[in-house]
Amino acid sequence: MNCPSRKLESGNSFIYSASVEMALYMTTATIELLVSVDSKVYLTVVLGEKSGKGAECVTVISFSVVCSMGTGTSRLYSALAKTLNSSAASQHPEYLVSPDPEHLEPIDPKELLEECRAVLHTRPPRYQRDFVDLRTDCSSTHPPIRVMQWNILAQALGEGKDNFVQCPVEALKWEERKCLILEEILAYQPDILCLQEVDHYFDTFQPLLSRLGYQGTFFPKPWSPCLDVEHNNGPDGCALFFLQNRFKLINSANIRLTAMTLKTNQVAIAQTLECKESGRQFCIAVTHLKARTGWERFRSAQGCDLLQNLQNITQGAKIPLIVCGDFNAEPTEEVYKHFASSSLNLNSAYKLLSADGQSEPPYTTWKIRTSGECRHTLDYIWYSKHALNVRSALDLLTEEQIGPNRLPSFNYPSDHLSLVCDFSFTEEPDGLL
Ligand SMILES: NC(=O)C1=CN([C@@H]2O[C@H](COP(=O)(O)OP(=O)(O)OC[C@H]3O[C@@H](n4cnc5c(N)ncnc54)[C@H](OP(=O)(O)O)[C@@H]3O)[C@@H](O)[C@H]2O)C=CC1
Ligand SMILES: [Mg+2]
Known part of the structure; x- marks a missing residue:
């Protein structure tokens, strides 16, 4: 498979556009690097596919995504993980509720x-x-x-x-x-x-x-x-x-x-x-x-x-x-x-x-x-x-x-x-x- 390397630059919507492309290319995806610099989140997603030829894996594509920090790294990852894995959302008690990254006050x-x-x-x-x-x-x-x-x-x-x-x-x-x-x-x-x-x-x-x-x-x-x-x-x-x-x-x-x-x-x-x-x-x-x-x-x-x-x-x-x-x-x-x-x-x-x-x-x-x-x-x-x-x-x-x-x-x-x-x-x- 011949996949380009690209850099996407936008707001939250990249998650969806990126995941659509991933769905086309991949059998697996991993977050290789996740860092925040100057209120932006830099995310490198490495997509993989099984070669079926004895090799355990091959890297198909690696690209970077930049989005505003407003969404927070956790939500960014969760949203991406959810689109990738379509796991059902579940109910939790108060602190154990899907923790909100913008909710930062200390817990006792x-x-x-x-x-x-x-x-x-x-x-x-x-x-x-x-x-x-x-x-x-x-x-x-x-x-x-x-x-x-x-x-x-x-x-x-x-x-x-x-x-x-x-x-x-x-x-x-x-x-x-x-x-x-x-x-x-x-x-x-x-x-x-x-x-x-x-x-x-x-x-x-x-x-x-x-x-x-x-x-x-x-x-x-x-x-x-x-x-x-x-x-x-x-x-x-x-x-x-x-x-x-x-x-x-x-x-x-x-x-x-x-x-x-x-x-x-x-x-x-x-x-x-x-x-x-x-x-x-x-x-x-x-x-x-x-x-x-x-x-x-x-x-x-x-x-x-x-x-x-x-x-x-x-x-x-x-x-x-x-x-x-x-x-x-x-x-x-x-x-x-x-x-x-x-x-x-x-x-x-x-x-x-x-x-x-x-x-x-x-x-x-x-x-x-x-x-x-x-x-x-x-x-x-x-x-x-x-x-x-x-x-x-x-x-x-x-x-x-x-x-x-x-x-x-x-x-x-x-x-x-x-x-x-x-x-x-x-x-x-x-x-x-
Ligand atoms: N999706 C893909 O494209 C690819 C997937 N893979 C998957 O990754 C695996 C290899 O990854 P690698 O990091 O080398 O894995 P490891 O061999 O290091 O084992 C991975 C995990 O399996 C657990 N484990 C150990 N022994 C057993 C056992 N007998 N039965 C079940 N689980 C066990 C280990 O737990 P503990 O440390 O606690 O013992 C460990 O966390 C492959 O088997 C394949 O499933 C690999 C390459 C590509
Ligand atoms: Mg284990």
């Missing part, structure tokens, strides 16, 4: 939590998880930095691709499952939130979390498998949120990972933040590596590419680093070993929960597919071991809490458990600001 987290609990009133209560105190010689006067890592399970994948055979379809209903996800976030109140498999960024997480004080960034996968699912809500990707009253954004990079110089379908976001209390800078990164057995060397190459990018961003390990991710790799895999032995001097925070401090937890994901039970340790929070201390970590759910049907379930919204750690800087230089 307690009120949102109450709303979520009201939606979930027929479900069993959330599992209780405790923080384990890991403090060694930590004498920091500054409040810790709480980081949450979580693959929240893309709605389209959970309903359309994952085959969680023991999970009732009602447990996956988005209107309730999103409340379980929000409840988990609100319960632990992370300063930084690193998410994978986010396919409800613009219509749910960005508008709600921004009203809770977070600044968010989303980087969709170039060829998200969500787009193959009927009634999908757009591509899934990584999202990174940080509390604006605690940190200032110094630098942000969206990274499309390569493997052996080839561009891949996996992404990462890396941001340098400055703590407003201490003036200390650090880098936080989120990623989701290629899944499935047989792809170990590919994951390893993606990990090497990410490490190389992080070497550059941290100026050769000068800036302390935290890397959160669903690595889709057990600790025995090469990519894990690359991270553990990197010159970035990283340690995996959840090892500290083990008796000897050397063992990863027995699982971070546990599900039952048609192929059988899958219990694996795939999710990690890596940190600069000389520059940062782990003050505490949230323990994992026990086998009994997870239950015989495993995850996701009516009690827990994802097949991956959230990991949460409190960090502080190892030394506190005087007068640094």
